[in-house]
Structures are given as C-alpha cells and as structure tokens.
Amino acid sequence: LGSGTNLNLDPTIDPSGFLAFGIPGDEDWYQFVPSETGTLDFQVSFEQIGTLNNGNAGLPGDGNLDIEAFDVNGGAIGSSTTATDDERLTVPVVEDEIYYLRVAAASGTDAINVYSFTAVNDPAPVPFQVDLQSSSDSGRHDSDNITNNTAAVLDIYLDDDRLEEYANLDLVADTDFFVDVFNNGVLLGAATFQGPSTGTDNNSRWEFATTTGDLQEGHNNFLTAAVRIRDAATPQVDGRGVFSTPLQVTLDTIAPPISIIGLAGDGSDTGVEGVTATVGDRITSDTSASFAGTSEADAIIRLYADSTSDDSIATPGEFALAMASPLDGDHVFTDASWTTSYVRDLNDPTSASGFGLDGLREIVVTAEDIAGNVGTPAALDIFVDTQGPQVTAVEINNAGNTYDLFDPKPSTDGPTPAVNSLVISLQDLATRNDAAPGFLYNALQDETAADPGAYTLVGDNVGPIAIASVSSNYDTATNGSPATGNITLTFNTPLPDDRYSLAIADLLVDPAGNPLNGESNASQPVGNPSLPTGDSQPGGDFLARFTVDSRPEIATVGQSGILVDANGNWNRDPTNGDSVNRDLNFTFGIQTDAIFTGQFNESTATVTDGFDRLGAYGRVNEEFRWELDFDNDGVSDYSAVSGLQVDGLPIAGDFNPSHPGDEIGVFDGNTWFLDTEGDNNLGGPGDLVLASTMSGLPIVGDFDGNGTDDLAVYSPSLNTFTFDLNLDGIGDETISFGFPGVLDRPFSGDFNLDGIDDIGLSVPNQGGNAPSDTLEWYLLISDDTATATPLAALDHAFAPIPLGNDQFGQYGSNLSVPTFGNFDPPASTTPPSAASSTFDSSSGELLITLTTGANIQVISLEGTVQVLINGQVDSDLGTILSRNVTTLAVQGSPEADSIDLSGVTSTAFDRLQAPTVWAGNGNDSIIGSQLADTVWAGAGSDVVTTGDGNDWVNGQSGSDVIHGGPGSDRILAGGGHDEIHGNDGNDFIQGNSGNDVLEGGQGDDRLNGSGGNDHLIGAAGNDRLLGGGGRDVINGGADNDFLSGQGGADQLDGAAGADRIKGGIGDDTLDGGDGSDRLMGEAGNDVLLGGDGNDILRGQDGNDAISGGEGDDLVNGGRGFDRVIEIANTDFLLTDTTLTGLGTDQLIGMDGATLTGGNGDNTLDARAFNGSATLIGRGGNDWLYGGTGDDVLSGDAGDDILLAGPGNDRLQGGAGNDIALGGDGDDVLKGQGGSSDTLDGGSGNDIYFGTASEIDEEFSLLDEWIDNFS
Known part of the structure; x- marks a missing residue:
C-alpha cells in the first residue's frame, strides 16, 4: 500500500460475496516487512452492533471481526478472536522478514463491519x-x-x-x-x-x-x-x-607475590648502638616489633606468629592485618610495601601460640589480592630476647675456681690465693635456637664487654685498682640452652689485701641490646650471694663486695695485747669500715712471753687452713712452756712445758713436711732447736738440734724461693741479715739492711706472693715522722727479676712505692715489738647459728640471712626490734629502734624455712616501706607483714600467706599454696601446680605452665591461667578471667565478670551478674548464668547457654549450639552451621528471625533449631523457619509444625499432631495416638507406639514405618510406602 511506518486504514469487511458470480466474501490481507527486530502490534478497531433496543436486528453476525497473523510460509503465528469490540495482536518479528495479517468475519459468522487498523513495529528491549x-x-x-x-x-x-x-x-x-x-x-x-x-x-x-x-x-x-x-x-x-x-x-587468577624483608627499620630490630652487625640480625628485644615486606599493591597482608620454624601457619585464627601500599594499584605493581606488627605481644603467654618467655618466633605472612587469590606464605624466623645478661659467678684467676671469694672473711677456704685476675661468668637466659646460625649468638656483645670503663674495682683502703686488660671468652652456644661465657679482668700485680667493691656497669649488653641485669645482694656481707643476678628486668649494675686476704698482716705486741692491722691500711681502726674487714685485738700469753706466729696445728692434724695463729713461749713457775692457738680465735688451745728448757727466742717454720702447717723451734743465740717430729714440743728423739755459726735475732722463711723454709738471723748492731739456706746452722748469704741503733726488730713473710719470703724491720720512730711515738715498718720486697744469686731478689737498696716495690708504714708504738702473719678472724667454737641479722644504721636496712633451715620471727617489743631465731632472740643484733628500720630483707636458706613477719606492723615500724623475702629453695612457710611485702618463694613447695598490704608474690618453681591478704595483691604462680587464693582486695593472679587453681576472692580481680589446664574462680567482684592455653574451667562467680577461654577446649561459667564471656580457640562451653550476659564463641564448635536475663549470644566461627534461655535474647550464629536449642514446658514459635517461647529472642544466621517441649500440651511451630528444625514434644498432647527445611518432628509421649513442611521431613509419633501429616517433600513417617496412629505422607515419595494396624488398607494399594514389621 506504500505506507510508511504506521498504516491507518478504514476498510470494510463483507463476507457474503457474490457467490452466484463465483466471487468469494470479503476479507483483508496485509503484508508487513518490519524495520526493527522486536514486535508487531496489530490493532483493529470496530464497533459490534447486535439487536437494537427496538428489537430490530443489528449488523450481520453483530459485526464481530477476528484477526490472525501468519509467517512468510503461511504458518499461523497468533490470532485475536475476542467476542467483544476490537481485536489486538502482538507477535515477535525479525527485521526484514515478511509477515501477514488477515482480517475477517469471526469464525462461523457472516459478520459485516467496517474497521480501523493500526500496526506498530517496536524494537526489542535492551537489558538494563x-x-x-x-x-x-x-x-x-x-x-x-x-x-x-x-x-x-x-x-x-x-x-x-x-x-x-x-x-x-x-x-x-x-x-x-x-x-x-x-x-x-x-x-x-x-x-x-x-x-x-x-x-x-x-x-x-x-x-x-x-x-x-x-x-x-x-x-x-x-x-x-x-x-x-x-x-x-x-x-x-x-x-x-x-x-x-x-x-x-x-x-585475576594469579596469586600475589609476598615477601617479608625482615624487622622494620623503625628500631624493631634492636641491637647495640654503633655495631651495625646487630641491626639486621633478626634478634630483637622489642616484643611489639614491626615487620616489613613487599607484595602486590592493595593486597591484604595477614601476619601470623608461632614458636616453631616449619614455614607453616600454626595458629590460623590469630593474625594481624595490613595493606600493601599504594592502595590504588593492582597486580601490575608488585613492589608495594607493607609494615605491621603482630596482633599480640610476642611474649604473650595467652596468645594462640602460648608464647613462652623469649626464643624463636616464626613470622608467616600471606597476601590476598583484590580478587581473593592468596599467595604462597613467606616465612621469617626471628629471635626475641628481652632478658639482660646475668652474672652467675665471680671467681679468681680461672673459671671454676673453687675458692669462695664471697666468704666475708675467708675462714673456710683459707687465705685467698694470689688474685692475678677476676673471672666474671655470665649467662644470657634466652635459650638459643639453631633455626638460624645467627640465633646461636654469644651472651654479650663483645664490643661492650671489652670496654674497660664498664668495670671498676675499688679497695676500701688501697683505692681504685688498675685493670691491665679485659678479655672475653664465650662458650659455644647450643640449641635449647642459654648462652654463657666469662670476662677476665687481669691486674698488673696480685690484688693487695683489702675489702673490695666490684662494679660492673650495665653498659654491658647482649646482641639484642638488653643491658646487664645485675641486681644482687652480693654487695652485702653474705657468703651465698643471690646468683645469678637480676630482677627479671634488663638493666642494673652488678655490685659486689669481697675480701682478699692473701698476704701476711703486720701486728704489734705490747702490754695492751696484740694489735693486728687486718685490713692493711696502716691505721688502728677496729671499729671503722666494713665489719668484716676491721683490725683485730688479741690478748695471748703473759707480758713476759715472747709472741710469735705460725700455722700451728694439733700433732694429729691432717690438714691446715693456711692461716697463721698466735703462739707464746716463756717462763711460768720457773719452767719454759708453750701456748699455741689452733683455731684462729686468739685463745690458747695448747699449753705444754717445753721438753727442753732453753732460754731463747721462739720461731715457727715448716720443719716437718709430713705434718700440716708449721712446727715450733727455739734459737738461743748459738743453737737451733727444731720440732721436726711435729709434736708441738722440743726434746723428742726425732727433733733436730743445730749448732749455729750465726748470732742475732732469729726469723724463718723461704728466702731463696726453693719451696723449703730457711733459717736467718738479724744483727741490729751490724745491720746485717745472715741466711742459712741449707738448714745446717751455717750462714750462707748476707744482706746489709738496717738503721742506726740496736732497736731494729726483724720479721719475714711473703708479702708480694711471689714464693719468696720478704724481710723487714720495725724501727722505733727516729726520723722525726709524725706522729713521733709510732713504730716504723720497712719491708724489703723481693724483686723476682733479679735471679743472679739465691738472694738476689731480696738484696737491693730500699725503694718504697712509687720509686720501687718496697713498703713503708707506721703502726703501733715505739714500745711495741713486731710480729707478722696472715691472720684469720676468730672462728666460734660453737656450731654456727642457723641465721644472722645485721642492721646498717646509715641506710636503715635490717638484713636477716638464714644459712640452714630455721624458724624466723620479727617483732617489735617496747619499740625495739626483736629477731627470733628458732624461738631465741638474736642477741648479736643489739638494740635497734623499730622506727629506725626503713628496709627489711630476709634471705632464706636452701632448706625448709619458716619466716613469720606478722609482727611487723605499720604502727611499730612506721618508716618501713616494703619488706622483701627471698625464701630459698626449700619447702618454706612464709607469713607476710601488715605492709606491702615482696616475696620470692623460691624453689620448693611453699606456703605463703600475705598480710594486709598490697603484696607482690612470685611462687617460682614448685607446687605452691599462696593466700593473698586484704590488700590488692599481685601473685605469680611460677612453675609447678599452684593453688592461689587472692582473698580480699583487687588482686592480680598469674598462673604459669602447671595445672593451677586460681581464686580471686572478694574484689575486682584479674586472673590469667597461662599454660596448663587451670581452674579459675572469680568469686565476688567484677573479675577478669583469662584461661590461656590448655583446657580450663573458669567460673566468674557473683557480679559482672569478663571470661575468656583463649586457647584450648574450655568450660566457662559466668554465674551471677551481667557477664562477658569469650570462648576463644577450641570447642568451648559458655554458660552465662543469671543476668544479662554477652557470650561470644569465637573459633571452634561451641556450646553457648545464655541462662536467665536478656542475653546476647554470638557463635562466630564454627558449628555452634546456642541456647538463649529465659529472657529476650539476641542469638547470632555467625559462620558455620549453627543451631538454636531450647527446652521448656511452653509453646515455641520459630521464624528465621525470631524465637518466642522463654522470651522473645532475635535470631540472626541460624541454620538449624532444636526445640523441646515439656509435659504439658505444647505447640512447637517452625513453619516460618527455613533452616533444619528438630521439634520434640515430650509429654502432653502437642502440636508440631515443621518449617521449610528438612525437619525432624518427634511427638514423644501423648496424642500428638505432627505437620510437616515442604522439606524432606522425618516424623515420629512416639507413644500415644498420633497424627503425622507429611508435606510436599520426600518424608519418612513413623507411628511408633500407640494403638491408633494416622500417617499421611502428602505429596512426594514418602516412606512409612509402623505395624500392620497402622497402615490403612487403601495405602496398601500405593507404592510409596514401606511397611516395616519389627
């Protein structure tokens, strides 16, 4: 027709045609070629006219028209044949294809009508x-x-x-x-x-x-x-x-690259300043260290940490998150950087890895790109070392030397050997690990150990000692052991006799940068200082006091007794300085006796202690007799009339090598009488008598250094020493040395410890030196460089320091005579006390030291301090006012001690701050004071009861029982299986590796179980209880508590109060108890029980079972397959978002439900629940409605009605006459007990179980059931 896009016509339809002429009736055909793929909309409009209101006929066939569309082949596409006005038809069309439309009278009619026609071609819609x-x-x-x-x-x-x-x-x-x-x-x-x-x-x-x-x-x-x-x-x-x-x-299917470069450059890799090798060694003291690396831009970085070097992720539930920068890049940029630290402290024992103190830490990182690809993990081993080096021993000359340097006066091991050097042994406690060669590092960074400025040695009298050299020796570090080594301080000459202060500055550090942990009581006059040193915190100088008693001391003999310059300062000071290094006073013999010295021993003795003792020889009752001291107390132990009544001067020397010590002798000016028998007397058949060609005042010593004693005399008138080097009474060598007059008196002894006895003279003051009434001493010291003749080392001009090595000093009075010997302080003949107490008036320190197991009690009586040792007052302490005590320290023994400080009150000891107890290694009993005590329980199974103050207790090793007092105490369990009760106060209690019982008691307490399977009890107060690793049992008790199981499968019970409970890693059981609680299962398949109150329960990771209990609860399943569980004699209405029964609970993410009624007639309705429901009626006539999921409905006792939902359900009637109606799914129906159950599976392929009486006959015609006769 030559139309455009739309064609509008007003044609006419006349179906009668002119049959007589062979002309068919009229119908219209249209051909269309669409310009758009889409639809053709045909619209034909006309008016149907039936019989008119006046009864006349309307249009033939009422004018009803039909339309029909055809494709290019004439195949019908569609038609519109409505019986009312107008027809419309839309058909799918393809661009440029041919379609036809036929407009004709309605089928079976001769309808005539005119119509209007519109055709619209619409394009296909575009997906939006x-x-x-x-x-x-x-x-x-x-x-x-x-x-x-x-x-x-x-x-x-x-x-x-x-x-x-x-x-x-x-x-x-x-x-x-x-x-x-x-x-x-x-x-x-x-x-x-x-x-x-x-x-x-x-x-x-x-x-x-x-x-x-x-x-x-x-x-x-x-x-x-x-x-x-x-x-x-x-x-x-x-x-x-x-x-x-x-x-x-x-x-993006390509996993992102990930690398961990190392510890971040923000100081995380700690080390020693100026020593670059320690900066990148992966050894750090920073337990919150950061790490750096590279990855793909905008990648998620997860950083894990554990203690095993195996390149795997051991604790996937605990990690730190970071992003690789820049954040606007993608996989094209692979050099993005990231920095992060671990989510926990790297020494946190409550972490998922249960970190111990220091050691290997494996750092594992993964990268996840935007698409979710996770790359292969990268791992880096680092070593955490937070502990400073400790001094373990101070020894003389060589490591392992058995000499007890810290004996306040070396009365046990004898005179101090010549101290040419001090050897300081150390350890660095972080146990080394061979995961990397660099982790087997030395105990000290040698650059700091070699610094002489880190060491000072000062004598009380001689002052600072020059240190000639500092050398270090390190033991080869091994896996699983601390690093050890030693520092040797070498001196130019052996240390003079004195009381010394050794200081080692905490400039000494280990390669991680931890300074020396040097705190110790070695500066106190104790024989067993606390070694290894340290207070668990790096830093602190090491201070030690010790006595060197190697050389003989000068002494004077006068009418007032014998005065010994024991501290070698040439001053008379019996009350000055350190109490263990004061001058000595003795009274021995009588005024007319000749006093001499030697290493005297009983004739039957088998050993000697090396010290010189006093002896006397003189006339009593007209007889010459001997008085000898055998035990260093200045009191005669031996008195005997001389077997030879010789008027002469006594001497002592080693005349019998088989008898320990020295033997006595007498020289009368012509003859030597020597006790070579060793029976402490003269005149025996084995004694030696030598006629002498020498005359003068006798002395004895090893003057030629050959190891045997020689005889010598000094002639004051000739100023000459004559020596018998062959023990034959004949002079062999002479040395001229002396002063005008005849009052010079000789003495001898090895003053410089070179093996040659030195000679000396005491001379009444003749030189005008002030004070004028003193006795002058001249010591001619052997020079071991001169060896031309036997006595060449002694035969030289007198040259005192600093011109030479000889000694000059003033001591005693002009009226006294000399004696010379290495004296030891008096030793008590009674058994040593189990403890001793000393008071330092300058510092206010009261120190109580136990040497063996003892009962110690400290009280105040009428304002004075009383220290009771095994029930007896320590009288040696003297009178000390209680108010003058500012520091109290008790050092326990290695044995079982009982230490009672309950009598130490703040009223009596009003200036005392914090008593300290070091209990030692036994099974001790300790009762604290009313003040803030510090208690180190030591090794052993101890019982500690603190007092009223805010106390600090460390149980250390052993299974201990510790009771806190009313104060806010801090108690550390230490090793072993410990039992700790905080009692009153806001206490902090830390468990350790054992299976501990921790009870907070009254107050807001914090309990950390750490390692082991622990039992934590909060009791009253708002407590914080952390289980740590292991399978712990945690009970919050009354009030509002926070409970966290952390690692392990734990049982957590909040009890009363509004509690917050976290399960942590593991399959935990959480019970909120009374109150409105918040429960979080965290990782693992957990059981959450809300109890009474309006609770919030979150299952989080894992397949959890959650019961809200009484109250309006919020139940959130989280990840995994989670199930809500309730049991009550009430009706339950369950939807995907709510559960009404014991309250109105809000549900989020619950995948299943188990609801159990009681003995009443309950309705359990899960029709609006899409998950898997299990409904159990129990007693009573119950109605059970399944949901849309695959449910289990069990009526149990009573006449129950079970109505399945659309899922594949399992219906069990139980006892009673039950009705079980299946739904749309493939159901299983069991009548179980009851005389008459009704089972109807509904649609689906259902299975019936029951007895013959339960299967209707008409069901037997069906093939969708199984009758199971059992």
Missing part, C-alpha cells in the same frame, strides 16, 4: 543491567567485579514490560525471545530465564554461567547482553536487539 553475582565476585568485595572465578555467573536484568504489555501477548521466554551474552562482542551463549526479578514489576532476571575460557585473564572483559527474537518460520530466523551497556569484569 549485566551484573556479576556476589557469590562469583570473589575477594574482599562482592560487588567490585574483580574475581578469580573462571566460571563466574552473571545476572542479566531485562525490562520486558513492552513484550508483555499487550493483553493477548503470549511470548515465551527461552522460546520466542532469548537473552544472549557476549564478551568483547563474541557470543558466549544464551542466558537462562529465572523469572521476574525479586520485588520489581515487569522486570525479568536471566542467569548465565560462564565456563573456563569465556573470561580472559586481566581487565579486558566487557560483557554485554542483547535480546534475541525468534521467527519460527521455516527455516527459522532469529534477530537480535541492541547491546546492553558493557560490564567490565577483571579476571
């Missing part, structure tokens, strides 16, 4: 959205269109209201029209029609699942969709509409 399904959009964001899924699924949304806008349009999706999907213009396939999109009218959702290869790796995936119209003509023709807006999808 192509979207990547969230489940296919992997990675951290489910709508960023970046995925690693090579078989991603797309949603296509089509506004197809035009296709459906016509009343008689019946286009069938996937038959008449399709949605095709393209990538970069390449057809991937047809999407599948899913139905109307949710919540949107006239929109449809289509789904297309890509297959591997459809998406290209990278960003270049531009996905489009288009509607395809099908023309069913033969051959079939399809046409496509316009492409949708492209969706760009990035396919």
Whole structure:
C-alpha cells in the first residue's frame, strides 16, 4: 500500500460475496516487512452492533471481526478472536522478514463491519543491567567485579514490560525471545530465564554461567547482553536487539607475590648502638616489633606468629592485618610495601601460640589480592630476647675456681690465693635456637664487654685498682640452652689485701641490646650471694663486695695485747669500715712471753687452713712452756712445758713436711732447736738440734724461693741479715739492711706472693715522722727479676712505692715489738647459728640471712626490734629502734624455712616501706607483714600467706599454696601446680605452665591461667578471667565478670551478674548464668547457654549450639552451621528471625533449631523457619509444625499432631495416638507406639514405618510406602 511506518486504514469487511458470480466474501490481507527486530502490534478497531433496543436486528453476525497473523510460509503465528469490540495482536518479528495479517468475519459468522487498523513495529528491549553475582565476585568485595572465578555467573536484568504489555501477548521466554551474552562482542551463549526479578514489576532476571575460557585473564572483559527474537518460520530466523551497556569484569587468577624483608627499620630490630652487625640480625628485644615486606599493591597482608620454624601457619585464627601500599594499584605493581606488627605481644603467654618467655618466633605472612587469590606464605624466623645478661659467678684467676671469694672473711677456704685476675661468668637466659646460625649468638656483645670503663674495682683502703686488660671468652652456644661465657679482668700485680667493691656497669649488653641485669645482694656481707643476678628486668649494675686476704698482716705486741692491722691500711681502726674487714685485738700469753706466729696445728692434724695463729713461749713457775692457738680465735688451745728448757727466742717454720702447717723451734743465740717430729714440743728423739755459726735475732722463711723454709738471723748492731739456706746452722748469704741503733726488730713473710719470703724491720720512730711515738715498718720486697744469686731478689737498696716495690708504714708504738702473719678472724667454737641479722644504721636496712633451715620471727617489743631465731632472740643484733628500720630483707636458706613477719606492723615500724623475702629453695612457710611485702618463694613447695598490704608474690618453681591478704595483691604462680587464693582486695593472679587453681576472692580481680589446664574462680567482684592455653574451667562467680577461654577446649561459667564471656580457640562451653550476659564463641564448635536475663549470644566461627534461655535474647550464629536449642514446658514459635517461647529472642544466621517441649500440651511451630528444625514434644498432647527445611518432628509421649513442611521431613509419633501429616517433600513417617496412629505422607515419595494396624488398607494399594514389621 506504500505506507510508511504506521498504516491507518478504514476498510470494510463483507463476507457474503457474490457467490452466484463465483466471487468469494470479503476479507483483508496485509503484508508487513518490519524495520526493527522486536514486535508487531496489530490493532483493529470496530464497533459490534447486535439487536437494537427496538428489537430490530443489528449488523450481520453483530459485526464481530477476528484477526490472525501468519509467517512468510503461511504458518499461523497468533490470532485475536475476542467476542467483544476490537481485536489486538502482538507477535515477535525479525527485521526484514515478511509477515501477514488477515482480517475477517469471526469464525462461523457472516459478520459485516467496517474497521480501523493500526500496526506498530517496536524494537526489542535492551537489558538494563549485566551484573556479576556476589557469590562469583570473589575477594574482599562482592560487588567490585574483580574475581578469580573462571566460571563466574552473571545476572542479566531485562525490562520486558513492552513484550508483555499487550493483553493477548503470549511470548515465551527461552522460546520466542532469548537473552544472549557476549564478551568483547563474541557470543558466549544464551542466558537462562529465572523469572521476574525479586520485588520489581515487569522486570525479568536471566542467569548465565560462564565456563573456563569465556573470561580472559586481566581487565579486558566487557560483557554485554542483547535480546534475541525468534521467527519460527521455516527455516527459522532469529534477530537480535541492541547491546546492553558493557560490564567490565577483571579476571585475576594469579596469586600475589609476598615477601617479608625482615624487622622494620623503625628500631624493631634492636641491637647495640654503633655495631651495625646487630641491626639486621633478626634478634630483637622489642616484643611489639614491626615487620616489613613487599607484595602486590592493595593486597591484604595477614601476619601470623608461632614458636616453631616449619614455614607453616600454626595458629590460623590469630593474625594481624595490613595493606600493601599504594592502595590504588593492582597486580601490575608488585613492589608495594607493607609494615605491621603482630596482633599480640610476642611474649604473650595467652596468645594462640602460648608464647613462652623469649626464643624463636616464626613470622608467616600471606597476601590476598583484590580478587581473593592468596599467595604462597613467606616465612621469617626471628629471635626475641628481652632478658639482660646475668652474672652467675665471680671467681679468681680461672673459671671454676673453687675458692669462695664471697666468704666475708675467708675462714673456710683459707687465705685467698694470689688474685692475678677476676673471672666474671655470665649467662644470657634466652635459650638459643639453631633455626638460624645467627640465633646461636654469644651472651654479650663483645664490643661492650671489652670496654674497660664498664668495670671498676675499688679497695676500701688501697683505692681504685688498675685493670691491665679485659678479655672475653664465650662458650659455644647450643640449641635449647642459654648462652654463657666469662670476662677476665687481669691486674698488673696480685690484688693487695683489702675489702673490695666490684662494679660492673650495665653498659654491658647482649646482641639484642638488653643491658646487664645485675641486681644482687652480693654487695652485702653474705657468703651465698643471690646468683645469678637480676630482677627479671634488663638493666642494673652488678655490685659486689669481697675480701682478699692473701698476704701476711703486720701486728704489734705490747702490754695492751696484740694489735693486728687486718685490713692493711696502716691505721688502728677496729671499729671503722666494713665489719668484716676491721683490725683485730688479741690478748695471748703473759707480758713476759715472747709472741710469735705460725700455722700451728694439733700433732694429729691432717690438714691446715693456711692461716697463721698466735703462739707464746716463756717462763711460768720457773719452767719454759708453750701456748699455741689452733683455731684462729686468739685463745690458747695448747699449753705444754717445753721438753727442753732453753732460754731463747721462739720461731715457727715448716720443719716437718709430713705434718700440716708449721712446727715450733727455739734459737738461743748459738743453737737451733727444731720440732721436726711435729709434736708441738722440743726434746723428742726425732727433733733436730743445730749448732749455729750465726748470732742475732732469729726469723724463718723461704728466702731463696726453693719451696723449703730457711733459717736467718738479724744483727741490729751490724745491720746485717745472715741466711742459712741449707738448714745446717751455717750462714750462707748476707744482706746489709738496717738503721742506726740496736732497736731494729726483724720479721719475714711473703708479702708480694711471689714464693719468696720478704724481710723487714720495725724501727722505733727516729726520723722525726709524725706522729713521733709510732713504730716504723720497712719491708724489703723481693724483686723476682733479679735471679743472679739465691738472694738476689731480696738484696737491693730500699725503694718504697712509687720509686720501687718496697713498703713503708707506721703502726703501733715505739714500745711495741713486731710480729707478722696472715691472720684469720676468730672462728666460734660453737656450731654456727642457723641465721644472722645485721642492721646498717646509715641506710636503715635490717638484713636477716638464714644459712640452714630455721624458724624466723620479727617483732617489735617496747619499740625495739626483736629477731627470733628458732624461738631465741638474736642477741648479736643489739638494740635497734623499730622506727629506725626503713628496709627489711630476709634471705632464706636452701632448706625448709619458716619466716613469720606478722609482727611487723605499720604502727611499730612506721618508716618501713616494703619488706622483701627471698625464701630459698626449700619447702618454706612464709607469713607476710601488715605492709606491702615482696616475696620470692623460691624453689620448693611453699606456703605463703600475705598480710594486709598490697603484696607482690612470685611462687617460682614448685607446687605452691599462696593466700593473698586484704590488700590488692599481685601473685605469680611460677612453675609447678599452684593453688592461689587472692582473698580480699583487687588482686592480680598469674598462673604459669602447671595445672593451677586460681581464686580471686572478694574484689575486682584479674586472673590469667597461662599454660596448663587451670581452674579459675572469680568469686565476688567484677573479675577478669583469662584461661590461656590448655583446657580450663573458669567460673566468674557473683557480679559482672569478663571470661575468656583463649586457647584450648574450655568450660566457662559466668554465674551471677551481667557477664562477658569469650570462648576463644577450641570447642568451648559458655554458660552465662543469671543476668544479662554477652557470650561470644569465637573459633571452634561451641556450646553457648545464655541462662536467665536478656542475653546476647554470638557463635562466630564454627558449628555452634546456642541456647538463649529465659529472657529476650539476641542469638547470632555467625559462620558455620549453627543451631538454636531450647527446652521448656511452653509453646515455641520459630521464624528465621525470631524465637518466642522463654522470651522473645532475635535470631540472626541460624541454620538449624532444636526445640523441646515439656509435659504439658505444647505447640512447637517452625513453619516460618527455613533452616533444619528438630521439634520434640515430650509429654502432653502437642502440636508440631515443621518449617521449610528438612525437619525432624518427634511427638514423644501423648496424642500428638505432627505437620510437616515442604522439606524432606522425618516424623515420629512416639507413644500415644498420633497424627503425622507429611508435606510436599520426600518424608519418612513413623507411628511408633500407640494403638491408633494416622500417617499421611502428602505429596512426594514418602516412606512409612509402623505395624500392620497402622497402615490403612487403601495405602496398601500405593507404592510409596514401606511397611516395616519389627
């Protein structure tokens, strides 16, 4: 007809025709060639006129017309045959194909009418959205269109209201029209029609699942969709509409790279300043250290830590999160950087790894890119060392020397050997690990150990000692052991006799940078200082006091007794300085006796202690007799009349090598009488008598250094020493040395410890030196460089320091005579006390030292201090006012001690701050004071009861029982299985590796179980209880508590109060108890019980079972398959979001439910629940309604009605006459007990179990049941 896009006609239909002339009736045919693939909308308008109101006939056939469309082959496409006015028909068409429309009288009529006709060609609709399904959009964001899924699924949304806008349009999706999907213009396939999109009218959702290869790796995936119209003509023709807006999808299947460079450059790799080797050694004292590395830009970095070097993630539930920068990059940029620290302290024992103190830490990092690809983990081993080096021993000359340097006066081991050097042994406690060679490092950083400025040695009298050299020796570090070594301080000459102060500065550090942990009581006059040193905190100088008593001391003999310059300062000071290094006073013999010295011993002695003792020889009752001291107390132990009554001067020397010590002798000016028998007397058959060619005052010594004693005399008138070096009474050598006059008196002894006895003279003051009434001493010291003749070392001009090595000093009075010997302080003849107490008036320190197991009690009596040792007052302490005591320290013994400080009150000891107890290694009993005590319980199974103050207690090793007092105490369990009760006060109690029982008591307490399977009891107060590693039992008690199981499968009971409970790692049981509680299961398959109150219960990770209990609870399952469980004699109404029964509970993410009624008639309704429900009626006539999931309904006792939902359900009637009605799914029905059960499976393939009486006869005709006779 030559029409344009729209054709409007007003034709006429007359079906009668002119049959007589062979002319058929009139009907109209139209041919169309669409310009758009889409639809053709045919609209024919006319008016039907039936019988008129006046009864006359209307149009023939009422003028009713029909229309019908045909394809190019004449095949019918569709028709419109309504019986009322107008016809309309829309058909799918393909561009440039031919279609026909027939307009004719309605079938079976001869209708005549005129009509108007409109034809509209509409294009196919364009999909308005192509979207990547969230489940296919992997990675951290489910709508960023970046995925690693090579078989991603797309949603296509089509506004197809035009296709459906016509009343008689019946286009069938996937038959008449399709949605095709393209990538970069390449057809991937047809999407599948899913139905109307949710919540949107006239929109449809289509789904297309890509297959591997459809998406290209990278960003270049531009996905489009288009509607395809099908023309069913033969051959079939399809046409496509316009492409949708492209969706760009990035396919990223390549895992991001990840590297861990090391500890971050922010100081995390601690070390020694100036020593670059310690900066990158992966050894650090920073337990919150940061780590750095590289990865793909914008990658998520997860950092894990454990204690095993195996390149694996041991604690996947605990990690730190970071991002690789820059954040606006992607996989093209692989040099992005990241920095982060671990989520826990690297020494935290409550971490998932249960870190011990220091050691290996494996750091494992992973990278996850935007698409969710996780790369291969990278691992780095580091070593944590937070402990400073400790001094373990101070010895002389060589490591392992058995001499007890710290004996306040060396009365046990004898005179101090010549101290040429001090050897300081050390350890660095972090046990080394061979995971990396660098982790087997030395105890000290040698650059600091070699610094002479770190060491000072000062004598009380001689002052600072020059240190000639400092050398270090380190033992080879081994896996699993601390590092050890020693420092040797070498001196130019052996140390002079004195009381010394040794200081080692905490400039000494280990390679991690930890300074010396040097605190000790070695500066106190104790024989067993606390070694190894340290107070568990790095830093602190080491201070030690010790006595060197190697050389003989000068002494004077006068009418007032014998005065010994024991401290070698040439001053008379019996009350000055350190109490263990004061001058000595003795009274020995009588005024007319000749006093001499030697190492005197009983004749039967087998050993000697090396000290010189006093002896006397003189006339009593007209007889010469001997008085000898054998035990160093200045009191005669031996008195005997001399077997030879010789008027002469006594001497002592080693005249019998088989008898320990020295033997006595007498020289009368012509003859030597020597006790070579060793019986402490003269005149025996074995004694030696030598006629002498020498005359003068006798002395004895090893003057030529050959190891045997020689005889010598000094002639004051000749100023000459004459020596008998062969013990034959004949002079062999002479040395001229003396002063004018005849009052010079000789003495001898090895003063410089070179093996040659030195000679000396005491001379009444003749030189005018002040004071004028003193006795002058001249010591001619051997020079071991001169060896030309036997006495060459002694034969030299007198040259005192600093001109030479000889000695000069003033001591005693002009009226006294000299004696010379290495004296030891008096030793008590009674057994040593189990303890001793000393008071330092300058510092206010009261020190009580136990040497053996003892009962110690400290009290105040009438304002004075009383120290009771085994019930007896320590009288040696003297009178000390209680108010003058500012420091109290008790050092326990290695044995079992009882230490009672309960009598130490703040009223009596009003200036005392904090008593300290070091209990030692035994099984001790300790009772604290009313003040703030510090108690180190030591090794052993101890019982500690603190007092009223805020006390600090460390149980240390052993299984201890510790009771805190009313104060806010801090108690550390230490090793062993400990029992700790905090009692009153806000206490902190820390368990350790054992299976501990920790009870907080009254107050707001904090309890940390740490390692082991612990039992924590909060009791009253708002407590914080942390289980740590192991399977712990935690009970919060009254009030509002915080409970955290942390590692292990724990049992946590909040009890009364509004509690917060976290399960941690492991399959935990959490019971909130009374009150409105908050429960978080965290990792593991947990059981959460809310109890009474309006509780919040979150299962979090794992497959959890959650019961809210009484109250209006919030139940959130979290990840995993979670089930809500309730049991009560009440009705339950369960939906996906609520549970009404014991309250109105809000549900989130619950996958299953188990509801159990009671003995009443209960209704358990889960019809609005989509998860898997288990409903158990128990007693009573119950109604059980299943939900949409696969449910289990059990009526149990009573006549119950069980109504299944649409899922595949299991119905069990139980006892009673039950009715079980299945639903749409494949159900299993069991009547079980009861005389008459009714089972109806409903639709689906159902299975029936029951007895013959329970199966209706009509069911026997069906094939969907099984009758199980049992």
